[in-house]
Amino acid sequence: MTNPAQAVHLLLERKETLAVAESLTGGLLAATIVEVAGASAVFRGGLVAYATDLKATLVGVPEPLLEKQGPIDPDVALSLAEGARRTCRADWGIGTTGVAGPDSQDGKPVGLVYVAVTGPLGRQVDELNLDGGRASIRAGAVSHALESLVMLLRSPSANTSA
Structure with a gap:
């Protein structure tokens, strides 16, 4: 598991900033x-858009x-990450969306999560299928988001996957 201090340290070294847009x-x-x-030297801010309409307006x-794909979608995660970057004027953005439970949502199973990271070295979106209760799923999404950011920050060149 990535220690959040690693992400902050790498951002400090690079003199870059981070913002997040979170759903689940x-x-x-x-x-x-x-x-x-x-963290205040690199973290610009975060947006919590739990309701679907706020993903658009905020x-x-x-x-x-959102109308075509629904809120739990890899393209929505990427759009959340880009929206965080744009709204908070940050170099990097992270977006999280998914189903933490206890019930499925819009036909999507509990534990389905999309985490996106976007920045000057590329962008990445990952589909996760996490087990456990709400707390475990949310913690797993946070851990994966930080791991993805650290991986991209350590990348010598652009890394794009979708």
Whole structure:
């Protein structure tokens, strides 16, 4: 598991900033980042868009995408990450969306999560199928988001996957 301090340290080294747009993690990702001393030098802010309509109005996810794909979708995760970057004027953005349970949502199973990271070295979106209860699923999404960010920050060149 990636220590959030690794992400903060790498951002400090690179003199770059981070913002997040969270759905299923509901602020847990931002809270995890700001627990690190010195995070204020790199963390611009976070948006919690738990309700689907706020993904469009607060973060800028295109309404047609939400209408067609629903809120739990890899393209929505990417749009959340890009919206965080744009809204908070950050170098890097992370977006999280998925189903933490206890019930499925819009035909999507509990534990289905999409985590996206976008920035100057590329972008990445991952589909996760996590086990456990709400707390475990949310914590797993946060951990994966930080691992993905650290991987991209350590990448010598652009890394794009979808």
